[in-house]
Amino acid sequence: MVRRKSRRKFRMSFSAWRAPALIGLAIFLGFPSVAAYSDLATFLSGINRGGERWRMYLTRSPAGSVHDVDMVFADPVTTGGLDGGAGMTLSDGRRVALTAETKHQGGAPDEDRVTRKLKKGRIVAVSPVTPPKDFSAGSILKRTSFLIGPDFDGADKMAFAKPKIKGKEIEIATAFYRRTPPKPDPGVSPVLAKLVTNREADILATAYVRPEPDYARESPFDSILREDKTGGRFIPDIAPDDHAWAATALPATVFSKEEQTCLAEGIYFEARSESVKGQAAVAQVILNRVRNPTYPKTICGVVYQNKAWRNRCQFSFACDMIRDLIYSRSHWKTAKEVAMAVTAGKVWLPEVGSATHYHATYVKPAWAKTMKRVGQIGLHIFYRTYGGGWS
Structure with a gap:
């Protein structure tokens, strides 16, 4: 009796668990992986609606x-x-x-972020480029051909002048890459080389040869095509305080042998014991008087002005009644070289400028108080007149 009751209870309990067991077995067989249990868990919890x-x-x-x-x-x-x-x-x-x-959430696609009407096409802008201009140096025929046609059959023939740089192309080209020391000035002795302030001598100074252009310091085109406003004459580069008459060319007669002898005598007898610079300063004062309209127009006239007045002439050696003889040939040669260099414009001392007077340091003339002292070189003190310098 007891066994029957236990069997009946077992059958009833087995029938109650049969359906869940079959469902569980089906689920286990349908989703045998760990991911299946995860999907089932999310499906039952409602995280993924529909298990998608x-x-x-x-x-x-x-x-x-x-x-x-x-x-x-x-x-x-x-x-x-x-x-x-x-x-x-x-x-x-x-x-x-x-x-x-x-x-893809939270944000607009690129199509919606770009404002098309504010954008241009792929080619943003096209600006016309000026074509390079061809270089033509001195092509007079090209410049005038649109006015009149050239007549090649006439008597006049057109030809290019021989360039001054022909045969020196390599020298000119290398000058821009290799800096060489300046060449010694032709015609100037070594004792005057350091005093040279102007490479171009006066065109009337036949004692000097014209120097070749220094291509390392200036363009070859500028050296050849440069406009000469002075006509080859030396015009002193005066300072603002100098007199205007100093910026004039000397008369052509100053380059004659007689005039150069008078200038060399003034240098020799007045400053032969001075340095070369001191001698050039005295020569510049003499030539300044030649430029000044109130003095004689010749060097000899300036050096020997009032030579008949004892101790009242312009230069003391000319009226001291002492016979002037040249004893030192070396000093005389230097005086002649300084005379030609200063006359040709090779040497112009800015510290002397347009000074027309000087005196030794061991004397005190009365006229010194009425003039402007400009400087001292050696034992000589130089003065410039006030006003326009007409006295």
């Missing part, structure tokens, strides 16, 4: 992407770690990128 784990859809790629289509997975838990590098290539060659749905 493998639902996917295609969206258009943003502008500028290297792939054609985005394959978006709806599950944020499983596919949230996908980055832009995941993807695959379809059979037709198109590329598909695997991205999470959350990466």
